[in-house]
Amino acid sequence: MTAAGRWAGDPAGDPAGEESARPPRAGESPRGTVSLIVPARNEAANIGWVLNRIPDCVDEVILVDGESTDATLEMARATLPSLRVVPQQGPGKGSALRTGFLAAKGDYIVMIDADGSMSPREIPRYIHFLESGFDLVKGSRFTGGGGSLDITTLRRMGNRGLLALVNVMYQSTLTDLCYGFVAFNRNVLDRLDLQSSGFEIETEITVRALLAGLRVAEVPTLELPRRTGQSNLRTFRDGHRVLRTLLRERNGRPLGRAGEADRDAAAAPGGRTRTAAAARPRPGPDRGGRTGTRRPAARVTTGR
Numbered sequence: 001m002t003a004a005g006r007w008a009g010d011p012a013g014d015p016a017g018e019e020s021a022r023p024p025r026a027g028e029s030p031r032g033t034v035s036l037i038v039p040a041r042n043e044a045a046n047i048g049w050v051l052n053r054i055p056d057c058v059d060e061v062i063l064v065d066g067e068s069t070d071a072t073l074e075m076a077r078a079t080l081p082s083l084r085v086v087p088q089q090g091p092g093k094g095s096a097l098r099t100g101f102l103a104a105k106g107d108y109i110v111m112i113d114a115d116g117s118m119s120p121r122e123i124p125r126y127i128h129f130l131e132s133g134f135d136l137v138k139g140s141r142f143t144g145g146g147g148s149l150d151i152t153t154l155r156r157m158g159n160r161g162l163l164a165l166v167n168v169m170y171q172s173t174l175t176d177l178c179y180g181f182v183a184f185n186r187n188v189l190d191r192l193d194l195q196s197s198g199f200e201i202e203t204e205i206t207v208r209a210l211l212a213g214l215r216v217a218e219v220p221t222l223e224l225p226r227r228t229g230q231s232n233l234r235t236f237r238d239g240h241r242v243l244r245t246l247l248r249e250r251n252g253r254p255l256g257r258a259g260e261a262d263r264d265a266a267a268a269p270g271g272r273t274r275t276a277a278a279a280r281p282r283p284g285p286d287r288g289g290r291t292g293t294r295r296p297a298a299r300v301t302t303g304r
Contacts (some may be wrong), residue, residue: 031131032107033059035186036123037100039093040114041066044075045228050112051079053120057127058110064088064100072114093180094201098194110183115226117150118181125219126183135188135214138206139181139221146176146220162203162242169250170210174218177203178242181221188214200241207249 036058040047047063054061061083063076076083086103088096097111108130112118118139126137141148151159155178163177180202184192191212196204209216 034108034110034127035060035062035104035106037062037097037109037111038114039064039096040072042068042070042072043114044071046116047072047076047114048079049116050114050120051076055121055123057124060106062086062100062103064096066096090197092197094196094198097201101189107186108183109186112181117224117226122221129217130183130185134217136184136209137217137219139179140176140218141179141221141223143175143218143220146222148223150223150225165246172210198241200245203242203245
């Protein structure tokens, strides 16, 4: 199942999802505990910016260190003394994230990059959807209210092509694929059974969630430019790995009984894709007080 969400009150042009983007009211806290996983390797110049913006709803911060040779650990501990540092097991971003997932103690797990391209202040909107019953929430740069100040034309085209393939293969309605701002309920980890070691883990998470029939929500996010340094992402190499992951998951990984049952229960009569009533736009006041079309909080469809 997939969904797309947007907060009607999100201000346009808020470059970092500041406090105004939080769905919960002041003083509210999530019912479950939240673990934030931050994989990092030689991010001394960026990690302080990230850790300084972690919202109060996060209970545990785990920095997965990929054998940094700069002052990443010193900067991280100076900025947030309460964080846990866990040595990365195996090479690659996927290995780092899986290391962090296994170490996490929270009911909800959030993954975010250490380079400053994702604002931690957007985390409360992810948690809101998890608390509303969704199993996995992923950020989308290409739904209403989202955007990117960093993506290149080549990366945009590659993401669009791979996304189209996913939507056809799984009959889903996702709006973004190759983006790693994701949150999920801890109890789905065993069902995802993640194996990837590189950047393709972001795609593996999404595809296995669809295959398992999990409730997936998309929320708008703004991708910021990396603050300093060079990205480890390689467009053609990592794009090829994502494609291989898509084909492998579709052709070689059987669905478990739980996933089949969830999908069967969610399917509309006749086996057709069902769109929830919340998906239909309804009249409502816009931010300026005028009457117009208000974007729904969630759109739910079934993926096959």
